[in-house]
Amino acid sequence: MKWLSNRYAYPLVIFAILLSTALQVAWLHQLFLAQREQVKIDLEKMAADAAKVCSFMSLVPGHEGNANFKQFFLSPEWTQFKQAYTNMRFNQIGSRFNDQYRGDSTIVDISLRFHNGKLRKKSHNRVSRFDFGEPLYVTQAKDRRDMRRMDSLMKVAIAKIGFRLTAYNAIRDYDHDKITGQLTEEVLRNAAFVSQQYAYNLKFFHTFQLVVPSIDGLVLYRMRYYLISSVMMLLLTGAVFMFILRLMHNQRLYAQARLAFTSNMTHELKTPVATVAIALESIIENKLENDPVTLRKYLDISRSELKRLNLMIDKVLNIEQLDNGQERLRTELFDVQLCLKEVFASMQLQLQNASASLNWHPLEEPCFVSGDPVHLANVFYNLIENAIKYGGKGIVLDISCHMMNGELLISFKDNGPGILVIYQNQIFDRYFRVPAGTADIHNVKGTGLGLNYVKQVVEKHGGRITLHSEPGSGSNFIIYLPAISYEL
Incomplete structure (x- = not known):
């Protein structure tokens, strides 16, 4: 599997991510088209239901207690009949609607009148005649009332969608099929959705159409959970692939480091x-x-x-x-500065051989910590040894102690070559060694274990270690340890 993981891993991962993205996009596109058609169906039904309710409300005064009346005029059969009549556009057809009480019944007369023979050609559109037993201006006032009711019903229905949908009402003159108001036929042609014409009462002065310029926003709103899940799936897939690639990369680096x-x-x-x-x-x-x-x-x-x-x-x-976890710290209360002096004394020969200078800046008061003197001495020894080993002849070390916010800061600063920023996060990894030049060739032999050991010991003492370094300006390793007040 080595040839697969090393040579084809990245292309395969990229191909898999692109394929997953393409499949998700294709699926979302098909879903978008299906949802778009469903939105049109739902908007059509919304307009039809509003027209049905508005027509019933225009008839119900005086028949509120008649359950059969309500059942019939809200039934799908009546809606289909009324819609079929609304959509008729034959020449010279007259109509008449009337209702009256006879005993315990309500009679609704619906009549159509077809002219026989040739009449004067007055209009190529449908001509309706109304006889409601009331003046025409009264009938027209009721029609305007029903028109406002229809507008209110549509606003309520649109508000229930839960999305801010821009919609208009197109009112057409029934006899001449022309739009009244500010909307134009061009607006209707460019609109994403235009409903059928619906009569909102039985007076047939006007018909109503719902006009929606754009439904893409509503479609995407309905698809929001699908979109979120798809994005999350793609992100999760990408994250998993990146994790696998990173793991493979780290394994390769780990193998090379070993x-x-x-x-x-x-x-x-x-x-x-x-x-x-x-x-x-x-x-x-x-x-x-x-x-x-x-x-x-x-x-x-x-x-x-x-x-x-x-x-x-x-x-x-x-x-x-x-x-x-086999090595347990043998903690005791001791002065770190005394421990450092012992380390300095044991390294005098190495400092002399490297022509190195060590400047020690102690505090006047003791610096007590609760820790393992042996392991912490090894930590200090490793840091000084690394500075001598990689700093070259004539290196200058400045070691100091500071107290800050209940912590003891021990600084190991040198004027060596420094460490590039890209390696500073890896410097404490096991087996890692800063490459010399562009190849993994080291000028100084070493194991790559020292700084990893330093970090583990410091963290086991409840502290931390940081590195501040710039190429050509040396390095500064700072150890932070919980301090113990010497007054205790």
Whole structure:
């Protein structure tokens, strides 16, 4: 699977994300079209229902207690009949609607009149005649009342949608089928939805049409949960793929780091072993037991190399024990500044060999912490050793202590080459070492374990460590530890 993960992982992930996006877009497009048609159906039904209610309300005065009257004029059968009559556009057809009481019944007369023979051609449109037994101006006033009622019913129905929909009422003259008011035929042609013509009473002076310029907003509003779920699904899919890619990338870096660690560690272990072997071989071949001065020199070299070997082994073991929880801190109350002085004394030889200068800025009062003196001493040793190792000849170290808000700040500042910003978040990762140049080649051999050990120990003490560095301006590692008041 190595060829698949390394060579084709990114193209496959990009292809999968694009394919998922394309499928989601295609599905949403089909859903949009279906929802668009459904919105038109719902708007049509809304206009039809409003017209049905308005027509019934224009007839109901005087018949409020007649259940059969209400049942009939609100029935689908009557609605279909009235709509069919409304949509008729034949020449020279007259109509008459009338209702009257006869005993215990209400009689509604609906009549159509067709002219026989040829009449004068007055109009190519439908001609309706009304006889309601009342003056025409009264009938027209009632028609205007019903028109306002229809407008109110439509506003209520639109408000129930839950979306701010822009809609207009197109009122047409029934006889001539012309729009009255400010709306024009061009507006209707460009509108996204125009309902059928509905009569809102039985006087047939005018018909009503619902006009909606744009329904896309309403369609998207109805699709909002689908859109949100699709976006969330795409984001989740992308996040999962990115997580997998990042995991694969980290695994690859981890594998490379382990290989580099093995190589560097082998070199680090072989160097003191080889040095000791050469020293012992020289002692034997040259019979240095008769030369105490030279023998002492070779023995000191061997002891120093064995000590360095022991420190490297302890470093690896400490990391593993900290990870496994086997290494427990043996905490006690102690003065960090005294611990630092002991570390400085033990590193004098290394400082001299590197021509390094160490400037110590202690506080006048003791700096007590509750911690493990051995592990914290190793932390300080690692930070100073790294500064000497990577800073080069003549490096200057400034180490100081400060108290701030109940915390002890220990600063390890040097004037070395500094660390690029892109590596500062990785510097505490296990096995990570800052590349020299553009390749993963290190000028100084090391294990990549020191700073990881430093961070783990500091965090186990309830503290934290930060890095402030710029290329060419050196580095400043600051340790924050909970301080204990010496007055206690």
